[in-house]
Every structure is written in structure tokens, then in C-alpha cells.
Amino acid sequence: MYVAVKGGERAIDNAHSWLAEERRGDPAVPELSVAQIREQLALAINRVMAEGSLYDPDLAALAIKQARGDLIEAIFLIRAYRTTLPRLAAANPVDxxxxxxxxxxxxxxxxxxxxxxxxPTFDYTHRLLDFALMAEGAAPVAATAPADGAxxxxxxxxxxxxxxxxxxxPDDTPPxxxxxxxxxxxxxxxxxxxxxxxxxxxxxxxxxxxxxxxxxxxxxxxxxxxxxxxxxxxxxxxxxxxxxxxxxxxxxxxxxxxxxxxxxxxxxxxxxxxxxxxxxxxxxxxxxxxxxxxxxxxxxxxxxxxxxxxxxxxxxxxxxxxxTGFLEHIKLPHYVDFQAELELVRKLRREAQTLQEAAE
Amino acid sequence: MTHTDTAARKGWMGLLAKAPPARLAALMPDLPDHSLLRAPEIGAVMVRGRVGGTGAPFNLGEMTVTRCSVRLACGTVGHAWVQGRDKAHARRAALADALMQTGRAADVQAAVLHPLAAEAAAARAARSGKAAATKVDFFTLVRGEDA
Known part of the structure; x- marks a missing residue:
């Protein structure tokens, strides 16, 4: 029998308002701006743009903030957003x-x-934690040299x-x-x-x-x-x-x-x-x-x-x-599916017991 | 439009598309009278690469783009397709494109395009200067038996 159930709206609303509070963290600590995330967590931005399949650093930064740094959740937000955009054209292949x-x-x-x-590579760094980054300091300046432009x-x-x-x-078959x-x-x-x-x-x-x-x-x-x-x-x-x-x-x-x-x-x-x-x-x-x-x-x-x-x-x-969609869906209510499994196991156990008693 | 005109227009449209929106707004604070043929519209353009850099094209992923078309009071039409989601950027770029086809081209060139081009060149030079400083100079060590 299929039983429709309702309920949980209040719990869901409260869960989301708590999520918002947890996302913000300690209010005594300054809030991160989207621009800070974009500028200072650039490699996270890059991953979200690549796997979200949408090049827009500001949106990627917003998604990372909203997802509390969970990059797969942020990629999910970007993928959902991109489906709302009209496709204006396909660009010529980049050179x-x-x-x-x-x-x-x-x-x-x-x-x-x-x-x-x-x-700007991590290669040849010693991979030792740099405690100097825990303190605010003057902005570092990169060395420069004349570029030959060749x-x-x-x-x-x-x-x-x-x-x-x-x-x-070279080939121009539309992909x-x-x-x-x-x-x-x-x-x-x-x-x-x-x-x-x-x-x-x-x-x-x-x-x-x-x-x-x-x-x-x-x-x-x-x-x-x-x-x-x-x-x-x-x-x-x-x-x-x-x-x-x-x-x-x-x-x-x-x-x-x-x-x-x-x-x-x-x-x-x-x-x-x-x-x-x-x-x-x-x-x-x-x-x-x-x-x-x-x-x-x-x-x-x-x-x-x-x-x-x-x-x-x-x-x-x-x-x-x-x-993640398929994996995580199994945590959502499967009450009816499980009820059917439960009934089946009980039935099999009863049959097994009857057979055993008959044998004795 | 002649071939040279097309090349020039490609140049300024590309420059306007790549301009930082805030900078373009600062250089073009006053907008001429115009009507919108296509109000600024945000969408996506599919970016493509080529297999092995030079072979068959494949879809790399999309980028956000805003497009806009305007008509000046004199009837001249301007278009813009610019990276990102800034509607004011697209509108200004379309207006600059229109003005560049009128008698005010020299003013726009001097007030907007020249500064944008100079700043873009400076930004690119600064970046390639940093890259040049990380170029490896190999030298061969003198081996023990040669010493």
C-alpha cells in the first residue's frame, strides 16, 4: 500500500536557517567577501569553473561561499545555474x-x-606550513624581468x-x-x-x-x-x-x-x-x-x-x-521500498521456520 | 563596410569586450541618447578547444556572456558581446561601437579606446615580465674529471 505523507516543512526551514548560521561561523570573525574568495582561493575557483563547466570566476566564488567550501556542492550550484542560461553561440576553437x-x-x-x-608554481616549494601567512603582512611582490615577446x-x-x-x-567537424x-x-x-x-x-x-x-x-x-x-x-x-x-x-x-x-x-x-x-x-x-x-x-x-x-x-x-546525485539520494526517504524489503525478509524467515519445524 | 573597417571594428569590439567593466564605466560616464534594439541579455557561449591543440574541435565548457544592441538618435546601430554578466558593460560597449561609426569616433578613440588599449597592454606586459623572471637559465656544472 502506498501511503502519501506530508510534514517536515518546519524542520526543513529550521535546518536551513541553522545552515545559514553555521555557514557564517563566528560573527566575531569578519565575513568573507566573494571578491576575497575569487582573488585568494583562485585554484578552488578554477576547479569549480572546470567541473561546473562554466567560466565565470565571480559565480564560482559565490558558489564556494554558499557551499561552505564544499567544492562538489559548489560545482552542483554552477551546473544548476548554467542550465538557466540561453546558449547564445559556440565560439571558434581557442588558439x-x-x-x-x-x-x-x-x-x-x-x-x-x-x-x-x-x-606561479607550487613545484620546488618545500611543502612546509608557512606560519607567516597566519599574520597579515604587506602584499608580496613578484620579481620581473624583460620579456622578449617571442x-x-x-x-x-x-x-x-x-x-x-x-x-x-586540422578538422572542422562540429563536435x-x-x-x-x-x-x-x-x-x-x-x-x-x-x-x-x-x-x-x-x-x-x-x-x-x-x-x-x-x-x-x-x-x-x-x-x-x-x-x-x-x-x-x-x-x-x-x-x-x-x-x-x-x-x-x-x-x-x-x-x-x-x-x-x-x-x-x-x-x-x-x-x-x-x-x-x-x-x-x-x-x-x-x-x-x-x-x-x-x-x-x-x-x-x-x-x-x-x-x-x-x-x-x-x-x-x-x-x-x-x-553524488545518485550516491546521496539513498539517504533520502525510502520508507516504502524498505517496508517491502522488511515484509519479504519476514515472509522468508517464516517459511524457513515452518520448513525446519516440519523436518524436526 | 570595407575590409579595413571590419578589421578596425573587430579591434575595438574585442578591446571593449575585454575591458574591466568598472574602468569602462569610469571612462564613459555619460551615455548618449539611444534606444535599445536588444536589451542587455545574459547567456552562455560554448568555448571550444582542438584535439592536440590543432586537430578536431571539442567542447571545453561554457562562459557567461552579455550581449546588447543599441541605436543612437542618428540611427547608427552598435552591438556588443562581452564576457561576464555585467549589463552596464554590454550597454556601454554597444554604445561605444555605435559612436565609433559616427563623426564622434575620434573623441571615443581618444577618451575610451586609447586608455583601454594602453592599460590592457601594460597589464599584459606586467604579467609577461613576471613570467620572464621565472624562465630557467640552465648552466652546466663542471664535472670532477674535467676540473
């Missing part, structure tokens, strides 16, 4: 080769045109010249969009990259790590990692030409991977690709490794049953909003 680089490193070539530019060519471009690496040939059509498998690389770039950082990181430990190994080198600003250019229908409508920061990682060669292809390096909103280098490297692992079929490699090779497994589980 990462023309990036104004903050950081650009290569693990494959020491001396390369454009050089190794470290940028272009920073792609590392894969050097290898391409000798045919040592597979090319990424599928998983925010518009349900995910269909096999997905193809553009759809996989869209899913991974908005996928959960922890999940993509673990999958990438699993390939390094031998579950679908691809022998990746970071050919190039670059972080910086790129212009976004969009065709404006009322004008009939494309205009720059803004500038975003992205992180791009290109891996260089081994390839044995085949009957039709000479031995050459292959590539994995990662591109993520914001300064998000862990995610971009992980994305490139998972992208490469998923290409086993296209490159004629063996399927060894590794999770990172399994497109259906990766794409069906990488979205943390889908995952």
Missing part, C-alpha cells in the same frame, strides 16, 4: 598556440624555443617536423555536445575530451595514476604543459564576422607516448591531450594520460581490461554531479 603564457614547461626537451617558464612554439611541432610524432590534423544530447557509445575523442575536462579531478587523477602503475600503461612524458590566457573569438550573427568576446585562462598538457608502429604506420610517438579551464595542471596532466589510454583501439593496441581503457566505465563515472 592555445597563441597563448600569453604564465607557465610553460617541457619534460622532454631542456633547451627549447621560448624556454622553460616556471610561472612566440612560444608547441613542443609537438618540433617532433612533427621530423615525422616522429603523429600529427593533429558533439553532451550537454545537449545524451552520451552515446562509442563516444569518439571530442566527446570523450568534453566529458573528461568537466569530470571529477580526483577520479581522473586516480585513473591516470592507475595507467602509470601498469593498468593500461602508455609510457607518457609531459611533452609540454602550458598555462596562460587565450582570447575567445565568436562569430556574431548580427555582424557576419568574428569578434573577441573575452579572454580566459586555460591549462594545456600534451603528452608524448611510445608507440611500436604497425603494418601501416612507422614507429612514431603518439599523443595524449588535456585542456582545462583555469590554472589546473594536475587535472590537465591526468586528462592527457586518460585520453591516451582510451585511444588503444584507434592505435591498434591491446585491450588489457584496465579501467582507464574502458570508455564506458570512464565516461559513465567521471561526472561528480551525476555520481
Amino acid at each position: 592555445t598556440g597563441a597563448m600569453a603564457v604564465d607557465r610553460r614547461v617541457s619534460a622532454t626537451f631542456k633547451d627549447l624555443p621560448g624556454g622553460q617558464v616556471l610561472g 612566440p612560444v612554439p608547441r613542443v609537438t611541432g618540433f617532433l612533427n617536423r621530423d615525422g616522429l610524432i603523429e600529427p593533429a590534423l 558533439p555536445d553532451l550537454t545537449r544530447e545524451p552520451l552515446e557509445l562509442p563516444a569518439g575523442r571530442p566527446l570523450r575530451l568534453q566529458a573528461i575536462t568537466r569530470g571529477d579531478e580526483g577520479f581522473i587523477l586516480s585513473l591516470a595514476y592507475s595507467t602509470q602503475r601498469g593498468y593500461g600503461r602508455t609510457h607518457a612524458f609531459v611533452g609540454e604543459l602550458r598555462i596562460g590566457a587565450v582570447a575567445v573569438e565568436c562569430e556574431i550573427p548580427e555582424l557576419g564576422f568574428a569578434v573577441e568576446i573575452g579572454e580566459i585562462t586555460v591549462t594545456e598538457c600534451e603528452t608524448v607516448n611510445q608507440f611500436k608502429g604497425s603494418k601501416t604506420e612507422p614507429p612514431q610517438f603518439t599523443r595524449g591531450y588535456g585542456l582545462v579551464f583555469g590554472q589546473t595542471e594536475r587535472k590537465a596532466i591526468a586528462m592527457a594520460l586518460v585520453d591516451r589510454a582510451l585511444r588503444w583501439q584507434e592505435l591498434g593496441e591491446d585491450y588489457v581490461g584496465a579501467p582507464a581503457q574502458d570508455e564506458e566505465f570512464v565516461l559513465s563515472h567521471c561526472d561528480n554531479i551525476q555520481a
Whole structure:
């Protein structure tokens, strides 16, 4: 029997007002502004923009404040907000080769045109807590040096010249969009990259790590990692030409991977690709490794049953909003389902008892 | 519009779109008489990348964008598509686009576009200067057997 129940409104309202009080914390401590979060928790902002799949630092900061720092909850808020926006257009693909680089490193070539530019990195810090940050001090100032303004060519471009690496040939096929059509498998690389770039950082990181430990190994080198600003250019229908409508920061990682060669292809390096909103280098490297692992079929490699090779497994589980929605729904009332289970167990126990008594 | 005009218009529209909204408001405090052809509207534009940087396009994620179209009293139409959700930014950018097609272009160029361009160039130079200071200078250590 289905019994509709009502009630709980007062409890819910009170729970939410307590949530608001807890969110604020001790009123004796100054309240955080959205601008403070945007400026001083920039890497959290970047993660929320990347996985929320909406580039807007102010909204990401607001979401982080509202979510009390729970980044998956903040991503959820952003995903919900973006569904309310009309889609005005699709921009032309960003030209990462023309990036104004903050950081650009290569693990494959020491001396390369454009050089190794470290940028504002945690690398080479000692990972010791800096107690000086507990005290307010003067704003730190970065060192500067004359910039030569020379272009920073792609590392894969050097290898391409000798045919040592597979090319990424220009193509203008409109990409599928998983925010518009349900995910269909096999997905193809553009759809996989869209899913991974908005996928959960922890999940993509673990999958990438699993390939390094031998579950679908691809022998990746970071050919190039670059972080910086790129212009976004969009065709404006009322004008009939494309205009720059803004500038975003992205992180791009290109891996260089081994390839044995085949009957039709000479031995050459292959590539994995990662591109993520914001300064998000862990995610971009992980994305490139998972992208490469998923290409086993296209490159004629063996399927060894590794999770990172399994497109259906990766794409069906990488979205943390889908995952948390399904996971957390089990805490909500399931009174009727459970009542049915309870009845069934009782019935089975009665039957078992009757059988036992009959046997005795 | 000739080819050069289009290139110039692309230039100023891009500059206005990327301008900090507060700065544009400070440089353009007074708005000329106008009517709205399209009131400022907030929406999303899908940003794309290319596989391997140069290959097939894929969807990277959306960005917030505000667009607006205005008509000046003289009939000139201006358009704006600007990053973010600032309606006043989009409206000012559309008005500047319209004014740039009128006899007041030189004034707008001097009062609004030149300062914005100079500040954008300075901001970019400051950032690339910081990046340049983190460029590694490798040097080879003298090995023991060579000493």
C-alpha cells in the first residue's frame, strides 16, 4: 500500500536557517567577501569553473561561499545555474598556440624555443606550513624581468617536423555536445575530451595514476604543459564576422607516448591531450594520460581490461554531479521500498521456520 | 563596410569586450541618447578547444556572456558581446561601437579606446615580465674529471 505523507516543512526551514548560521561561523570573525574568495582561493575557483563547466570566476566564488567550501556542492550550484542560461553561440576553437603564457614547461626537451617558464608554481616549494601567512603582512611582490615577446612554439611541432610524432590534423567537424544530447557509445575523442575536462579531478587523477602503475600503461612524458590566457573569438550573427568576446585562462598538457608502429604506420610517438579551464595542471596532466589510454583501439593496441581503457566505465563515472546525485539520494526517504524489503525478509524467515519445524 | 573597417571594428569590439567593466564605466560616464534594439541579455557561449591543440574541435565548457544592441538618435546601430554578466558593460560597449561609426569616433578613440588599449597592454606586459623572471637559465656544472 502506498501511503502519501506530508510534514517536515518546519524542520526543513529550521535546518536551513541553522545552515545559514553555521555557514557564517563566528560573527566575531569578519565575513568573507566573494571578491576575497575569487582573488585568494583562485585554484578552488578554477576547479569549480572546470567541473561546473562554466567560466565565470565571480559565480564560482559565490558558489564556494554558499557551499561552505564544499567544492562538489559548489560545482552542483554552477551546473544548476548554467542550465538557466540561453546558449547564445559556440565560439571558434581557442588558439592555445597563441597563448600569453604564465607557465610553460617541457619534460622532454631542456633547451627549447621560448624556454622553460616556471610561472606561479607550487613545484620546488618545500611543502612546509608557512606560519607567516597566519599574520597579515604587506602584499608580496613578484620579481620581473624583460620579456622578449617571442612566440612560444608547441613542443609537438618540433617532433612533427621530423615525422616522429603523429600529427593533429586540422578538422572542422562540429563536435558533439553532451550537454545537449545524451552520451552515446562509442563516444569518439571530442566527446570523450568534453566529458573528461568537466569530470571529477580526483577520479581522473586516480585513473591516470592507475595507467602509470601498469593498468593500461602508455609510457607518457609531459611533452609540454602550458598555462596562460587565450582570447575567445565568436562569430556574431548580427555582424557576419568574428569578434573577441573575452579572454580566459586555460591549462594545456600534451603528452608524448611510445608507440611500436604497425603494418601501416612507422614507429612514431603518439599523443595524449588535456585542456582545462583555469590554472589546473594536475587535472590537465591526468586528462592527457586518460585520453591516451582510451585511444588503444584507434592505435591498434591491446585491450588489457584496465579501467582507464574502458570508455564506458570512464565516461559513465567521471561526472561528480551525476555520481553524488545518485550516491546521496539513498539517504533520502525510502520508507516504502524498505517496508517491502522488511515484509519479504519476514515472509522468508517464516517459511524457513515452518520448513525446519516440519523436518524436526 | 570595407575590409579595413571590419578589421578596425573587430579591434575595438574585442578591446571593449575585454575591458574591466568598472574602468569602462569610469571612462564613459555619460551615455548618449539611444534606444535599445536588444536589451542587455545574459547567456552562455560554448568555448571550444582542438584535439592536440590543432586537430578536431571539442567542447571545453561554457562562459557567461552579455550581449546588447543599441541605436543612437542618428540611427547608427552598435552591438556588443562581452564576457561576464555585467549589463552596464554590454550597454556601454554597444554604445561605444555605435559612436565609433559616427563623426564622434575620434573623441571615443581618444577618451575610451586609447586608455583601454594602453592599460590592457601594460597589464599584459606586467604579467609577461613576471613570467620572464621565472624562465630557467640552465648552466652546466663542471664535472670532477674535467676540473
